[in-house]
Amino acid sequence: MSVVAQVLVFAGVAVVALSSAGLLRARDLxxxxxxxxPVTTxxxxxxxxGLVLVNGWHLGSGAIVxxxxxxxxxxxxxQAATARFEAARRGAVDEDLPS
Incomplete structure (x- = not known):
């Protein structure tokens, strides 16, 4: 595994791990x-x-992409649709705005 691939995978896993740790502390939806x-984007x-760099370009890499x-x-x-639904459920959405 190349150094660049290792850095990319490590950085991605770090983002996922930090977001997961934050999710454990979050109180509301x-x-x-x-x-x-940050996990999805x-x-x-x-x-x-990183996985594409490790595997090279072939059919499996196409599936990853x-x-x-x-x-x-x-x-x-x-996520935006879920947040909009939750805000509407809480009554925090202005009815004059388009849905």
Whole structure:
């Protein structure tokens, strides 16, 4: 494993571990969603890039890239929709705003 790949995987795992530690301390859903964002936008791409560097470019690497892209593209949208639903449930959403 090259040094660059090791650094990328280590950095991605560190992001995931730190976010997980924060999730254990978070009290409400909106804080947990906020702490989940670095995992989907930073941790997963770093780990995926490191794994692609280790494995080289072939079909397995394509699957890694597809999985990371799916997570990066859908993670923030799912988190925003969940936060919007929770805010509406709490009555904190202004009804004049578009949904």
């Amino acid at each position: 909106l804080t947990r969603l906020h702490l989940l964002s 930073l941790g997963a791409p770093l780990i995926g890039a 597809a999985t990371v892209l799916l997570l990066v593209l859908t993670g923030p949208v799912t």
